[in-house]
Amino acid sequence: DGGITQSPKYLFRKEGQNVTLSCEQNLNHDAMYWYRQDPGQGLRLIYYSQIVNDFQKGDIAEGYSVSREKKESFPLTVTSAQKNPTAFYLCASSIGGDNQPQHFGDGTRLSIL
Amino acid sequence: AQKITQTQPGMFVQEKEAVTLDCTYDTSDQSYGLFWYKQPSSGEMIFLIYQGSYDEQNATEGRYSLNFQKARKSANLVISASQLGDSAMYFCAMKRRFNKFYFGSGTKLNVKP
Numbered sequence: 001d002g003g004i005t006q007s008p009k010y011l012f013r014k015e016g017q018n019v020t021l022s023c024e025q026n027l028n029h030d031a032m033y034w035y036r037q038d039p040g041q042g043l044r045l046i047y048y049s050q051i052v053n054d055f056q057k058g059d060i061a062e063g064y065s066v067s068r069e070k071k072e073s074f075p076l077t078v079t080s081a082q083k084n085p086t087a088f089y090l091c092a093s094s095i096g097g098d099n100q101p102q103h104f105g106d107g108t109r110l111s112i113l
Numbered sequence: 114a115q116k117i118t119q120t121q122p123g124m125f126v127q128e129k130e131a132v133t134l135d136c137t138y139d140t141s142d143q144s145y146g147l148f149w150y151k152q153p154s155s156g157e158m159i160f161l162i163y164q165g166s167y168d169e170q171n172a173t174e175g176r177y178s179l180n181f182q183k184a185r186k187s188a189n190l191v192i193s194a195s196q197l198g199d200s201a202m203y204f205c206a207m208k209r210r211f212n213k214f215y216f217g218s219g220t221k222l223n224v225k226p
Binding site: 030031033035040041042043045048050088090092094096098099100101102103104106107109 | 144145146148150156157158160163165166204206208211212213214216217218219221
């Protein structure tokens with residue numbers, strides 16, 4: 001079954017610690033995205049990548065970093081510089097064409113210990 | 114600049130009745146796609162329906178239909194015969210050039226028995 005896998009489902013971060021959220025897709029999609037969602041709010045774009053070895057900052061990139069070394073993988077690192085990381089993080093992918101939707105993973109809930 | 118506007122933070126509907134969720138968008142592109150997603154309390158994003166900017170007919174998918182008024186730049190979602198399982202957050206999204214997506218702030222729909 002093709003899809004997007006995010007892991008872990010729940011993650012806890014200590015003060016001053018970097019943590020990495022995994023996102024893997026087997027849909028052969030070129031574009032991948034990371035969103036942050038706070039309770040009761042909409043999705044805010046953190047980073048997105050159109051192709052391997054290339055990525056662009058979204059609206060709230062500060063305190064986050066990404067890499068795109070393989071087409072199927074787009075990990076997100078939440079650094080210690082992100083002072084308020086508690087949120088729900090969604091990874092998505094898409095293929096070109098106006099009629100192609102984004103496909104989403106099931107999300108990772110990150111909390112501060 | 115806000116590109117997708119959902120003006121209804123929350124709505125109630127009686128079971129078996131129809132409900133319309135509003136969405137307006139802003140773009141100068143000629144070619145774009147409009148999407149609606151459902152997000153249950155569990156967090157996953159479920160793609161519901163798509164409308165292309167060049168489509169002359171309104172899209173329909175089962176109980177979902179999209180009321181597309183291009184001149185008004187609106188893409189309202191209509192859910193017919195509401196069910197209890199329709200209670201969720203609903204997001205309107207627009208896809209523009211370079212696989213870039215823009216999301217509205219969402220509407221929380223509560224279906225009353």
